[in-house]
Amino acid sequence: MASTTSRRLTATALLNIVLDEDSFRSWDAPAEQPPAGIKYSAELEAARDKSGHDEAVLTGEGRIRGRRVAVIVSEFTFLAGSIGRAAAQRITEAIERATAEGLPLLAGPASGGTRMQEGTLAFLSMVAITDAVRRHKEKGLPYLVYLRHPTTGGVMASWGSLGHMTVAEPGALLGFLGPRVYETLYDRPFPEGVQTAENLYRCGLIDAVVPPEDLPDIIDRALRILLPTQPAGNLAVPASVDAVPGTRDAWESIGISRHPRRPDLRWLLAAGADDALPLNGTGQGENDPGLGLALARFGTQSCIVLGHQRPRHGGREMGPGSLREARRGMQLAEELQLPLLTVIDTAGADLSPEAEEGGLAGEIARSLNSLIGLAAPSVAVLLGQGSGGGALALLPADRVLAAENAWLSPLPPEGASAIVYRDAAHAPQLAAEQGVNVASLHRIGLVDHIVPEEPEAAEDPRGFCADLAVAIEYELSVAAAVPSGERRHRRAAKFATLGL
Template sequence: MTTQEEVRHLTAAELIDVVLDAGSFASWDRTVVDPEPSDAYRADLAKARAKAGTDESVLTGEGLIRGSRVAIVVSEFAFLAGSIGLSAADRIVEAIERATREGLPVLAGPASGGTRMQEGTLAFLSMVKITAAVRAHRAAGHPYLVYLRHPTTGGVMASWGSLGHVTVAEPGALLGFLGPRVYEALYGKKFPENVQVSENLFNQGLIDAVVPPEQLPEIVHRALTILTRRASAPVTAPDTLNVRPADAGAWASIQISRNPRRPDLRQLLAYGAHDVLPLNGTGEGEKDPGLMLAMARFGQQSCIVLGHIRPRPSQDTKMGPGSLREARRGMRLAEELGIPLLTVIDTAGAALSKEAEEGGMAGEIARSLHELIGLKSATVSVLLGQGAGGGALALLPADRTIAAQHSWLSPLPPEGASAIVHRSTEFAPAMSEAQGVNVASLYANGIVDHIVDERPDAAEEGRAFCERLAGAIEYELSELAAVPVEELLPRRVARYHSLGR
């Protein structure tokens, strides 16, 4: 593919046929009432209807995706470049409001140049009421999913195209605020190439994935399986509830936790979770390789997952401030969608650099703690391996904490603590014992509730260990599901209020 024009893009009707189960679509569209047009605009509308074969620039309705009922709002670009006038805006708002009333998820598929210029400022302001409808839908706890199609620009990209809980895009799609032709007309030069394309938006952490239309049903199915199918049956208590801290000392556990072959969050999701849907970045133009964000199910228990990932060889993935901004996106998703949050802690420490300081690392840790301690969703944290400093603390507060036997938690890596106290790193082993960083101390002090055994080292039995840990996660999520959030919040605060007493 050398240019975007060489690819034929699906019409609204074709996209509906590709995404929805065969024969399941039912239109919600009412007869369009046009605003009082000029003769020229009346002629434009007549030509658009003849060309597109639709009465407006959007089609709305409902259908099934892998058996799940979904509301759908899809742009028809052939109708005046998919532009949004008053009638199109009314159609979108009515569809989203109906989906909200009926408790349906919405899949939006915009492809639009933005506001309809023939209708001017009133059409421009209609983006406000569309955004209000999306906000009400999200506030009611219903999923709003977006598939950005070629091209999506202007007011559409700046409103209902950028508000998805999950946002994916068509390969090679032109996506941006200002259309390149407008930019060239205004500034007399071409807009830089390969900026306003879906793949670059993914690289910048603005969208979650780039997928062709035929793969969209699978993405939507996984998202809805996680977000809308809630387990009701209790989970059998796992054997790990009987596990007690290992006999190994703190320094031994620290050395075990640093084994590069030790399983991390990626392996936990691969071996222990189902219907995993990775998310990407903050959605605000930032991503950090030190953190992973996803939706997933452990057994029948759905959750938002966020956690540290271990660096691959030759990588530096220490957690920067962008990681915590991405983490707070996950926290907001859990709270808004009404599903639990799982945090996974495995870090040698937050990034120590000029960039981290100027990016507000300390403030981001504070804001993460602020969000977690008052999050209006059930929370489970997992100490998977290393737990050094503010990078670990930022993901710790939770209603229940699970720990691998050889995980640990300390204000600094023991070498750093030794350097502060003794001006040398050689006292790191003694410092780790004195500070009570290992699971035995954390369990004795009520910080850890549930221990998952290593037989004798998770690095030697990666799949089996991850399966045991997944069982423990499923159990804790299930137990919390039975407790109203209003009861969880004061318990969560009291849990940390009484430390050391």
């Protein structure tokens, strides 16, 4: 990882680092500036001389590891990368061309924001740029953003903050308010360390901090997942499709699911996925460690993955911020027209005053609402523990896949026993009576596919994850094969008729 001290790259230097050699082709026509006074005309002339370019952005196309990609890159030496009407028109036209040609788009802003010399009309141009980005994303085309030093103002508040995946240059100053403006308005410096790429990552506002030389690899990996070139074809049916529920009773399975070495979501992505690119946070200032979000590929099947992460070092279970991050994943699946994979493995949602004040119950409700109405194909994996509303919040899906010793219950059996019997001693009895194990869930029609644990997952985590990954690839293909016009109806009908 590079030093956190940012070096300001020119647009040309960035393009030379990111794009394949000699692959850049400019889309820029000569910039047509609006009528300008003597002072502004002189500033534009000086900016052209200083930067060697006729505007604050360069647009065009190139190749990254052989794949065509459209690019929009700011040139900060041209009036601090500010966006006037000519620059805005250039950006908008480039986005529209990328959309028309079906190209993924990489934006590399470095800008002080709207060009003050052009006033309100330049300010309003952010609306047209945002609309062009929206229409690009509506076509299911990736929009990836690399925030460079510095990016502030109207650029950060429009096309700089709309990426499906957003990464930033180490040490970059990023924020809405420029520090100089703040100091002038309030006669004191802005607090240090707030508007840095590293702090935005900690706050869940960006997905990673990446030096320019690592950007080609990150973009290549993201696009291989988001725009797979390998056709799915007819997948072989895995042997686990015909697996029948095991003979262990519910309480035994619950004990197995709680084994500290049982593979979790991190294990699944590391040992089961062909590639996985983690995302970070809600993009809205929250980063709850109770949920993992990633772009991933299992064999021929690409997907958005979101799932519970088992707490480490005494951390909390899933809180309301986790579910807001989950809804980011659901939105990505919709926009990118990719299947959604949810992974359920939780001892229960966070039970704390902070969770209550953060609206946990409402977030569970909104997650259920989003999943049952999702336009994208979906697969849910019961990986281990499945307790309470925290598990239910990620459950509604077209297909449900379960590890043999997974379970699903309104409360941990000990909690249910406390309610019914006022003690924990009846937990094994209640687990059996409530039908929490996979055999019962399969019998009522919830679980479609069982992955055996022979041996138990904790004894061979890598082998188990490999078997589960094969089943995931197959189930993603089954879910994606359902006609889009029937998907929601079939999903709703499944959950409306459980046990009948």
